[in-house]
Amino acid sequence: MSSATAVGRPARLGLPRWAAPAGAAVLFAAAYLVFRDTATLPHNKEAAPFLAVTELREWIDDNRNDNPLFLYFLNYIRLFVGGLYDAFHTVLLALGWPGITGVMGALGWLSGGRWIAALAVGGVSAFGLLGLWESSVDTLALVAVAVLLSLAVGIPLGVWAGLSWRVRRVLTPVLDVMQIMPTFAYLAPLALFFHIGAPAGAIATMIYAIPPAIRITALAISEVSPTAVEASASLGATGRQTLFKVYLPLARSTMALAVNQTIMMALSMVVIANLISAPGLGGDIIRGLSRAQVGIMLPAGVAVVIMAVVLDRMTMALSRRDAHAATSRADLAGAGALAVAGLALIPVLPRVWPENLTVNVVAEVNDAVRWAETNWYPVTTFIKDVTTRALLNPLESLLTSAPWWLVALAVLAAAWRVSGLRPALTALACLLAIALLGLWEHSMMTMSTVAVAVLVTLAIGLLLGVAAARSPRFSAVQRPILDAAQTMPAFVYLLPALALFGTTRFTAIFASVIYAVPPVVRLVEDGIRAVPATVVEAAASAGSTPRQLLWKVQLPMARRAILLAANQGIVMTLAMVVIGGLVGAGALGYDVVLGFSQRTDFGMGFVAGIATVLLGVMLDRITQGADRRSSPRKRKFT
Amino acid sequence: MKIRLLAGLLALGLTAMGCGGATVDTSTSSAAPEAGASASGGSAGTVKIAINPWVGYEASANVVAYLLENELNYDVELPEIKEQLAWEGFETGDVDVIIENWGHPDLKKQFIEEKKVAVEAGSTGNKGVIGWYIPKWMADEHPDITDWKNLNKYAELFKTSESGDKGQLLFGDPSYVSNEAALIKNLKLNYKIVTGGSEAALIKGAQQAQAQKKPLLFYFWDPHWLFSQTELVRVNLPPYTEGCDADPKKVACDYPEMDLDKIVSKKFADTGGKAYELVKNFNWTNEDQNAVADDMTNNGMTGEDAAKKWVEANPAKWQAWIPK
Amino acid sequence: MGDSHSAAITVEGLWKIFGPKAQKVLDSEDRHLDPAALREKTGCTAAVRDVGFEVRPGEVFVVMGLSGSGKSTLVRCLTRLIEPSAGDITIGGENIGRASPARLREIRRHQVSMVFQHFGLLPHRKVIDNVAYGLEIQGTPRAARHERAEEILSLVGLDGHADAYPDQLSGGMQQRVGLARALAVDPQVMLFDEPFSALDPLIRRDMQAEVIRLHREVGKTLVFITHDLSEALKLGERIAIMRAGSIVQLGTAEELVGAPADDYVADFVRDVPRSHVLTLRWLCRSPEPGESLDGPELPVSTVIRDAIAASSASAHPIRVVDGDELAGVVDRVDLLSFLSGQETPVRAGA
């Protein structure tokens, strides 16, 4: 079985290092040939866990208004979040576009000066220009609520975790799992407990966005100079005084990063939350999807990206700000003028962006896409069919026709070799749980899609990463592109994929490749650059050619970084492949979508969400390797 | 100390919020038209018509929305919500109207009879039927292909890279009414459902199949403008008999012809005033719908423009819907 | 302790053991193991082991020892910044161990303050707000605490830097801020944990002079941690030498130099120019019969180095007096043989 050939480690004496993996691979292959089509676990839409969850949902639906848990707890949360959303929404609507533009501009100015202000004003106007004013306001309100709640919960928890290693130890594994949980997995449980609509969407977004808020806050707090804390205590400060006068101010700039990451995460979730009827730009994207019109999706996608860029730059500017520089008079005046101008114009200008000022590009984009479709059809179809026939279908049929125990053994062996016994056992447990949940076949299919996507991602990522590490000029060109790419919400990547390839499994592969390549490139480049200069010098002075240097020194020494890149790549790819259920990726992702579309399949969708998490944990453990995850700062989206 | 204080506050909060607890329709944003009136001056209220993902539905919704806005001075929201979720929207207040409902006896039972959050608002006048279709050239070449019993014989023709070694049955949006899985299983067909994901994927597939003579078996429905542009032939599944689709798992017969109808939330029916009257009166033909849908899809018009065109051309029809 | 009221700080039987099983170790015989063996056996680190001493009011008490010998731990135990594992600490007559958290805060606010090796300044606050921090915590109004902070800043020679931020100052200036912050609350006791070891030698000398001056001006009780012997000798009235958590010797500079308790201490003080530390008390002997007593008169506390000039100016032996009484005499030969490094008989009255 091919997955058994893991990254090599120096083997025992005598045998070449590839002997053990190769032997294992031969063994697995032989076992497969003998046992194929036995002990398979074909998909059954009526598996017991699905029915149980569907039944539970029906029960909840019937009792939502009289079960005490709902009546006195969950419904209040729903009500509270809904109220908050309405409040934000009302305020934003009341501000109208002149007000929002002015206020955002002012906030931008305060956070980073006039260029950021200009960016904010331009960004907000772009929502109107794109003809997406109302959806953008909805999304903005939803993001605001979700981020506010995430921070309200995440910052105290993060502070607590930063202060107490005990809390940190409890939280870390939970956060780890949350970070590898694909966005889709959050939806079904939330729909179950909080019904659909804006409140459920806001809560889903909040939960999805909370890990960086907690993580980075905890990091920021634990990085506060212990001497400063001690000095404060030595002067008789109470715990609260030390918290507010020492910890929080000192952690401030790092915590701005937490806010930044939370917003970014929220933005990538808020779009997907449309599947449970949350309002906003997600609706336009889904509308485009369901009409297969890139022309509808593109402006919405662009609006989401603009929102991400504006909010990202604003919060980043905040975190980079010189700690001592008080906001200057001029800046205050500028910001104030903007805000006042905006507010003063509210009664004068229409609240909703005037329709005659919008740029409607739907038809043009659709035409362009149609043109591309017809003209590139031979090429795109060729790529799609070759990949599907040569890689995807064989792998899929291999995984679905192999006995389940053989796959389990292969996973165990691979994980053991790469990551050690404990992760291997966790991976195995996840796989067995998937089998018990009745989603074996679909998980295997999703895994094949992920495998192909990861293969391509790693190939491209290594290539670009090595190129960047060897050529500073190339790196300088590539970096800003990578930065920009990492600011984009996951959903947006579906667009070009859909435009080029229609709805097939390959579409998801393509989208996840472009989604996961940037962080992989970055990690590989950093890993190779981190090889000590002295080692490189020594190798060079021994007469290595650049190629030898790369293969014999730099790549082996960057092994950990590469493993980490593989790990990140896999986790991100999985998230994207699951979202790809919306554009024809089938299997688990589609099960989730189906769960929201057909009430009878709710259980399957729900369980599929759990299975994606298990699959994520499993793939993560297999590739966890020597070292644990990168610092949360580097991690953008999951 | 602190804990006791907290408990006290909590208890206080609960009592303050009313001892009855919160139900899902205790919504802050009321769906009722009156409450929404503040948004823009002079509006008679806001009506939320769910948009289900097919263009015929959108055509109906847009015409009703156009009339509500221009004749009765309502604000109309058209949230994109799929069929079954839209029913739940009646409960949460996210939806007031489903303008074209395809059957769904189970949902009717649950939301109309049991939960009493929705009510029927009469027929749209459209007759709907779902079926499996092939491009006409295939029926010409293989006359016996239109009998389901011969589908397995031709499965080979329908193979694609997505369906592997089985024949492909192209399906639309995951939310559509569907017996496909049960039919394939119960009729022992050697086919795999491949989900195109949207109405557009079906249309594109059908057009290509006819134009380029590519084999295609796909899920489709009438009323649809496509029938006037592309020749399609329906595959005859075992004929529908009363109650043959009672158990969704055991279905082995064709879809019935349905009287498409309108469903509205109970709240809207009670407080919707003229808007509700209009929705209730709305009634037109398949040709009307196809005309609007065709304009929206093929003539580059927005829903609003297409609705306007139809409204201007057919005053007699819609004036009968406007409440006195 | 009978006269504990006369002492500013009294420490008795103080233990600090880091690790999960601290109490168990303390109760068992393991506590007598040397630190390495203890860590090996239990995973615990005994940082302070059965330490006891007294500090007199107004005294400068220096604790010295190599890195890792437990100095920082000891000094932090005094105000329970680190919770001691066992032992009694009394400051100003009050038992610290039994103080409630609120009372402990009061003590830290008003009685004891501390200066840290790495300054521990708050980088987000201006110098003046750093200095005023202790007062701010006590709830002093802004105007009052700024006024006080200004005063202290000029006391430590930082006039005109009130509105700077700590990272805009040099290391020496930063530590002056730390010093000012500790002084601002007007404590009776100040604890210094290696305050100058991060500074370069010249600045360090300045700062030491500063501390001596301040001590003279404000007359506080100081506990001063250092690993620098010359600093200890320069500042300390009494010096405690720590090794592996215990105090191996406690005494004045000349006691340590003159009579090191063991090889560790001897090693420590080996490079000290003895003539700079030892006093005539260590050298004087009873006058031999017939020896002239017309020589110059010097007190017993005169450092030997300073006696050389007097001795060379007169042909007669120096008369060493303790108050009014004659303690003994020292002649040129005695001095020369001492300076040439010959073992000098200890003649001082014990």
Ligand SMILES: Nc1ncnc2c1ncn2[C@@H]1O[C@H](COP(=O)(O)OP(=O)(O)OP(=O)(O)O)[C@@H](O)[C@H]1O
């Ligand atoms: N929080 C702690 N947990 C565990 N062990 C500690 C802790 N703090 C100090 N130690 C240990 O206690 C011993 C004494 O440490 P301490 O910091 O008191 O030494 P020190 O004399 O101040 O050294 P230095 O001159 O380097 O500052 C060391 O072995 C140290 O490793």
Ligand SMILES: [Mg+2]
């Ligand atoms: Mg120390």
